[in-house]
Amino acid sequence: MGQQHDAYFVPTKSYWPFVAAVVMFTTVFGAAHWLNAEPGDASFGKTVLGIGFVGVLAMFFGWFRSVIRESLAGSYNSQVDTSFRMGMMWFIFSEVMFFGAFFGALFYIRMFSIPWLGGEGRGVLTHEFLWNHYAAAWGADGGNGPQHIGGAFHTVPAWGLPLLNTLILLSSSVTVTIAHHALRAGHRGKILVFLGLTVLLGALFLNFQAHEYIEAYRELHLTLHSGVYGATFFMLTGFHGLHVTLGTIMLAVIWFRVLKGHFNKEHHFGFEAVAWYWHFVDVVWLALFMFVYIL
Amino acid sequence: MSHAATHDQHDDHHGAPKNFFQRWCMSTNHKDIGTLYLIFALTMFFIGGSFAMVIRAELFKPGLQLVQPYFFNEMTTLHALVMIFGAIMPAFVGLGNWMIPLMVGAPDMALPRMNNLSFWILPFAFTLLLSTLFMPGGSAAGGWTMLPPLSLQSSSLAYTVFAIHLMGISSIMGAINIIATILNMRAPGMDLLKMPVFVWSWLITAFLLIAVMPVLAGAVTMLLTDKYFGTNFFNPGGGGDPVLYQHIFWFFGHPEVYIMILPAFGIISEVIPTFSRKPIFGYKAMVFAIASIAFLSFIVWAHHMFTVGLPLGADIFFMYATMLIAVPTGVKVFNWVSTMWGGSMTFETPMLFAIAFVILFTIGGFSGLMLAMVPADFQYHDTYFVVAHFHYVLVTGALFAIISATYYWLPKWTGRMYSEFWGKVHFWNSVIWVNVLFFPQHFLGLAGMPRRIPDYNVAFANFNMISSIGGFLFGASQLIFLGVLIHCAFFSRKKAADRVWEGAKGLEWTVPSPAPYHTFDVPPVIHEGDLAHGHPND
Numbered sequence: 001m002g003q004q005h006d007a008y009f010v011p012t013k014s015y016w017p018f019v020a021a022v023v024m025f026t027t028v029f030g031a032a033h034w035l036n037a038e039p040g041d042a043s044f045g046k047t048v049l050g051i052g053f054v055g056v057l058a059m060f061f062g063w064f065r066s067v068i069r070e071s072l073a074g075s076y077n078s079q080v081d082t083s084f085r086m087g088m089m090w091f092i093f094s095e096v097m098f099f100g101a102f103f104g105a106l107f108y109i110r111m112f113s114i115p116w117l118g119g120e121g122r123g124v125l126t127h128e129f130l131w132n133h134y135a136a137a138w139g140a141d142g143g144n145g146p147q148h149i150g151g152a153f154h155t156v157p158a159w160g161l162p163l164l165n166t167l168i169l170l171s172s173s174v175t176v177t178i179a180h181h182a183l184r185a186g187h188r189g190k191i192l193v194f195l196g197l198t199v200l201l202g203a204l205f206l207n208f209q210a211h212e213y214i215e216a217y218r219e220l221h222l223t224l225h226s227g228v229y230g231a232t233f234f235m236l237t238g239f240h241g242l243h244v245t246l247g248t249i250m251l252a253v254i255w256f257r258v259l260k261g262h263f264n265k266e267h268h269f270g271f272e273a274v275a276w277y278w279h280f281v282d283v284v285w286l287a288l289f290m291f292v293y294i295l
Numbered sequence: 296m297s298h299a300a301t302h303d304q305h306d307d308h309h310g311a312p313k314n315f316f317q318r319w320c321m322s323t324n325h326k327d328i329g330t331l332y333l334i335f336a337l338t339m340f341f342i343g344g345s346f347a348m349v350i351r352a353e354l355f356k357p358g359l360q361l362v363q364p365y366f367f368n369e370m371t372t373l374h375a376l377v378m379i380f381g382a383i384m385p386a387f388v389g390l391g392n393w394m395i396p397l398m399v400g401a402p403d404m405a406l407p408r409m410n411n412l413s414f415w416i417l418p419f420a421f422t423l424l425l426s427t428l429f430m431p432g433g434s435a436a437g438g439w440t441m442l443p444p445l446s447l448q449s450s451s452l453a454y455t456v457f458a459i460h461l462m463g464i465s466s467i468m469g470a471i472n473i474i475a476t477i478l479n480m481r482a483p484g485m486d487l488l489k490m491p492v493f494v495w496s497w498l499i500t501a502f503l504l505i506a507v508m509p510v511l512a513g514a515v516t517m518l519l520t521d522k523y524f525g526t527n528f529f530n531p532g533g534g535g536d537p538v539l540y541q542h543i544f545w546f547f548g549h550p551e552v553y554i555m556i557l558p559a560f561g562i563i564s565e566v567i568p569t570f571s572r573k574p575i576f577g578y579k580a581m582v583f584a585i586a587s588i589a590f591l592s593f594i595v596w597a598h599h600m601f602t603v604g605l606p607l608g609a610d611i612f613f614m615y616a617t618m619l620i621a622v623p624t625g626v627k628v629f630n631w632v633s634t635m636w637g638g639s640m641t642f643e644t645p646m647l648f649a650i651a652f653v654i655l656f657t658i659g660g661f662s663g664l665m666l667a668m669v670p671a672d673f674q675y676h677d678t679y680f681v682v683a684h685f686h687y688v689l690v691t692g693a694l695f696a697i698i699s700a701t702y703y704w705l706p707k708w709t710g711r712m713y714s715e716f717w718g719k720v721h722f723w724n725s726v727i728w729v730n731v732l733f734f735p736q737h738f739l740g741l742a743g744m745p746r747r748i749p750d751y752n753v754a755f756a757n758f759n760m761i762s763s764i765g766g767f768l769f770g771a772s773q774l775i776f777l778g779v780l781i782h783c784a785f786f787s788r789k790k791a792a793d794r795v796w797e798g799a800k801g802l803e804w805t806v807p808s809p810a811p812y813h814t815f816d817v818p819p820v821i822h823e824g825d826l827a828h829g830h831p832n833d
Contacts, residue, residue: 010402014321029454079479105539113536147533149530230526234526
């Protein structure tokens with residue numbers, strides 16, 4: 001912005017965007033067909049979904065490969081760099097709003113739905129006529145609503161695995177920042193160590209979250225069907241886990257790119273974009289730890 | 296980094312590729328992608344319009360004449376989804392694609408390949424959505440708002456939800472591209488407060504899109520998991536609440552309403568000064584009014600839900616917040632009128648549509664104020680009064696602005712003039728029949744006729760018949776529009792000047808007509824008099 005450029009840069013034609021549209025369509029068409037099939041019906045949906053998913057992976061691989069090649073060829077000037085940065089920033093903002101919808105649902109349910117079902121405020125008559133035995137409470141004592149959908153369950157205690165996972169993610173934010181500083185100082189060995197640590201911490205987080213889910217289903221009887229408590233718990237932590245998975249894969253890709261020497265002190269937007277994403281995932285986790293586990 | 300080397304990358308700057316697939320499916324050219332968006336929007340406009348014809352045909356007389364009630368409900372649902380996500384929004388994105396780089400002196404959009412992806416998602420998304428019509432069990436039929444628990448009964452919900460996810464991804468990427476283009480690609484000297492109002496309106500709209508499309512994605516994802524994965528977000532038995540869906544949906548839905556009108560404000564703010572041969576009255580006020588409307592759009596969502604049983608305090612807050620929007624909107628209408636005041640006006644087709652916009656959109660705004668009042672809304676809610684209201688703001692508002700913009704910039708796109716005579720025939724037919732179509736619906740609504748029903752009390756028969764006649768003729772009038780477009784693109788002999796309209800200001804008029812395949816390969820030098828607002832060297 002404000003800088004003078006001798007010439008603008010417009011990238012060459014590419015078939016990847018069209019391929020991307022096709023594979024995205026294939027994926028969701030397969031998923032929809034699979035979900036919509038009556039139980040017992042033979043559905044080709046799963047197969048189509050699988051093909052689409054592999055296609056999406058291949059598309060990402062191909063598209064990013066061509067972008068990396070152009071970047072290494074020195075095609076991108078500082079204006080393109082700024083466009084990329086803005087793109088990533090606004091993409092993360094859209095992700096914030098996506099999580100906002102689920103956090104909004106959680107707050108609404110805890111502040112309004114559950115108390116109203118218990119007879120507060122506008123819920124007096126609903127409570128009286130429909131479910132007058134229901135005492136409004138969050139967590140194990142009423143989080144699955146007046147019909148106790150999903151049966152009795154226990155909540156995941158905040159001070160066990162979730163606390164450990166908080167420490168793991170916070171440490172990973174530190175390690176990725178150390179790697180970034182090392183990158184700016186030009187110490188490739190140090191970058192590889194600390195970026196590698198970040199990837200491992202991400203994987204460790206996912207490992208513990210898998211343990212947590214297994215324990216929730218087997219021991220605590222907390223499932224996706226455990227009323228609205230189970231729904232908000234698994235959807236929030238699940239979407240977060242999905243983002244950690246993506247972030248870990250992205251970090252791993254960046255690790256290999258560092259190994260191949262794709263970045264230098266000035267030009268390492270790919271690294272920074274992934275680091276921003278990782279910090280975003282970290283912040284979402286802190287909100288989750290606070291509002292899903294502790295409070 | 297060497298700029299000379301980078302420029303060699305850009306291999307196709309001598310003209311459009313000959314290969315059809317390369318040109319249209321692999322494009323990184325904002326003009327070609329803009330054209331694709333506009334053609335797609337026009338196609339969807341006629342598909343959505345044909346659904347509306349089915350609705351008006353069924354409502355021509357009381358009683359069930361032509362279609363089954365379920366099919367009628369499919370038509371109302373898909374008419375809305377197709378018109379909103381398929382016609383109005385892609386048309387605005389297409390106009391933005393074509394005009395924003397030309398208006399700010401950029402060579403293209405900031406992220407041209409993502410731009411291509413944003414477009415190509417749409418035909419696939421609408422294939423997915425419309426294919427549900429042919430499936431056993433039919434398409435979604437619970438209204439475009441998809442309120443649970445009704446929407447959860449739709450047997451093809453997964454297709455609808457995934458189609459909406461795809462449209463959302465497309466919109467978000469389109470919006471990111473527009474923001475990056477406006478903030479990062481302006482020519483030297485094109486300061487933010489010298490940009491055309493259309494560019495400003497798109498910058499703010501793009502922000503709204505990024506803020507709310509993910510929220511819609513979240514809402515429909517909850518529908519999906521409630522139906523297929525056994526969650527209980529919207530089931531009170533499990534502690535959820537169907538009203539929760541309405542809150543999330545309308546947190547998206549109300550800014551969405553402004554997403555469909557702010558670019559229209561921008562267009563009208565380009566057209567009226569041109570044909571009044573005066574700069575726009577109160578440029579900064581116009582920009583800040585758009586920003587205020589965008590801000591207020593986030594705190595008024597529950598005015599769609601006054602009758603669901605909100606706490607009284609919420610009803611009152613949302614009533615006053617909604618009425619507040621009339622202030623910046625009033626500023627805009629006042630400034631458009633003041634721009635015309637004392638101007639040497641001429642009345643070419645774009646100007647006619649723009650003036651009709653100002654008058655008829657204001658009618659829609661006034662009925663909106665009536666609906667904003669909680670006690671009154673208890674009477675009007677879910678009646679034809681609401682239908683009349685939002686069709687005045689969306690048809691005579693958003694759509695008229697898109698048509699106005701099309702006539703305004705068509706000579707720049709094609710290099711040829713359209714037929715002014717047939718343009719005016721199109722205008723007068725549209726403006727008369729659209730009022731015959733929608734004005735009686737105010738009376739129907741006030742008399743108590745509910746929305747979304749295929750049959751009605753005989754007391755409503757006369758106004759419904761008048762409305763249907765208006766509907767058929769308004770629909771037929773749009774075929775004139777199609778004819779004018781085809782004539783202009785392929786048959787017109789009348790060459791357009793570079794500065795097509797005598798009073799037109801802005802960088803887009805400094806390039807030849809038709810605009811060359813590549814414009815502003817190097818940042819343009821802005822001369823005195825090029826800009827509509829401000830001077831290049833301030």
